[in-house]
Amino acid sequence: MAPSLLLLPFPPQPHNPHLVDVAYRPSIEAAIRKLSNPDSASTLIVAVPHTFLHGPSLFHQQLSWPECQSLVATLYSIVGLICTSLSVPSEVRGGPTSVDVRVVLVDHSKDVGPDISAAPRIAANNTTVVDLVTFVATYKPWSRIFHVDSEMGALMFKRFCNLAEWKQKLPFSSFFEVPGGMVMHSGEQPEKTTPTLTKTHRVACLGGTFDYLHPGHKLLLTAGVHLLDVPPVESGQKCRYVIGITGDQLLVNKKFADQVQSWQQRTENVLDFLATLLELSLDGFEAVKIPRVTGNSTRVEFRNGTVVIDCVEITDVYGPTVTDPEITALVVSGETKAGGDDVLKKRRENGLGPMELFTVDVLDSNGLVTEGKSEGFESKISSTTIRRRRAEQAKSQAKF
Structure with a gap:
């Protein structure tokens, strides 16, 4: 089944967790409620428009990585809270x-509408x-399209x-309006300035177990x-994204x-998710x-071969980070930053070149509105909790 789309309005300024939460949570929750189906799984792509890219031309752009990852982290935290409270x-x-929510950033200016004749x-x-033109032309078809009943939601x-009318024929009967949240501003609006832009890398790397790929994993991969x-x-x-995935033998003692x-x-599952962001x-x-994976390593190419994904099996704490001289960026979570520092030290010992460390926010409810069973959602969306739930389901089914 094709995924569904939730087209969000522009994020509040600044992008702090509380403002994003009150603006977006009602819309995301309404879409998740609508899609959760006892007979099947659903996928929801949440598109967030904003002026993310800056540069001298359309073909030479940069973004602020801290700004982008912080916004995505807040969105996946909101998703975690909602899914936990709704079970x-x-x-x-x-x-x-299940509702597999995937956040996609779309470069688009609030002040300047898209050129409908642009390729x-x-x-x-x-x-x-x-950009929005490319998103509309390449992300299709949709099962359902959710849009927000606010002024900015109507604009988007x-x-x-x-x-869409220009690029493709859409079944307008599949459009659903969802409530928008409150758009609040924190004090005086700052002057419009270009954020500090981040140097991107031709070879980036990260590692994890990625068991039952949940919002925390999605944030890290994004x-x-x-x-x-x-x-x-x-x-x-080509650019290359090296994903170290923990081998089965290292997980035998997991709960x-x-x-x-x-x-x-x-x-x-990793490749399935990355395809949403890359193809x-x-x-x-x-x-x-997505090819059927049979060995202990696999390579997949996206975007006409310009983006290469190398998934490799990890059999120790370092993986390819201390042997691959081409890796110049390592992504870690706030919980595993110490391990990242160890990798940098080991890499120097092996005589390899420098590697920049990027730390991703940990999903949590700080700054978000929480109550009741939503509290402590960080553990409730973990792989261990998912395995526990599935073990209980298997035990229950075995009784019949």
Whole structure:
């Protein structure tokens, strides 16, 4: 089944967690409630428009990585809170009642509408973030499209529809209006300035177990994607995203180990998720082909071969980070930063070049409105909790 779309309005300024929460949570919750189905799994792509990219031309752009990852972290924290309070599984391929939410940043200016005659820019702009024209032309078809009943929500919906009518035929019966939240501002608005931009990298790396790919994993993978320096097709060059995925033998002592997904399953889920962020084609989602993973390493290419994903099995605490001289960026979570420092030290000992460390926010409820069973959602969306739930379900089914 094709995914559904939630088209959000522009985020409040500044992007602090509380303001984003009160602005976006009602819309996200309404879409999740609508999609959670006892008979099937659903996928919801949440598109967030903002002026994320800056640069001298359309083909030479940069973004502020701290700003982007912080906004994505807040959104996945909101998703975690909602899914916990509604008892809706949020992992990739989560089965009946699950809603697999995926956040996609879309470069678009609030002040300047899109040119409906413009061609989609599938050619690289040095980043993985696309503009609204390209998003509409390449992210399709949709099962349902949710739009927000606010002034800014109506503006984005109108711009989306104008482009959609030009680029593709949409079943307007699939449009659903969802409530918007309060858009508040914290004090005086700051002057419009270009944020400090981040140097992107041709080879970035991260590692994890990625068992039952949940919002925390999605944040980590998305943060790494936003560090990639994507070369133009005509250059013949490639950027590379190295994903170290913990081998099965290192997980045998995990709680509820009998429910741990195989390395192959976890790898396929990683690739499935990354395809949402990386593949661009006028054929839309039909162009996404996730291969069946059989060995202990796999390589997949997106965007006409300019983005290479190398999934490799991790059999120790370092993985490829201390042997691959091309890696120049390592993404870690706030919980694993100490391990990242160890990697940098080991890399120096091995005589390899420098590597920049990027720390991603930990999903939490700080700054968000929480009550009742929503509190402590960080542990409730963890892989261990998901395995426990599945073990209980298997035990219950075995009784019948």
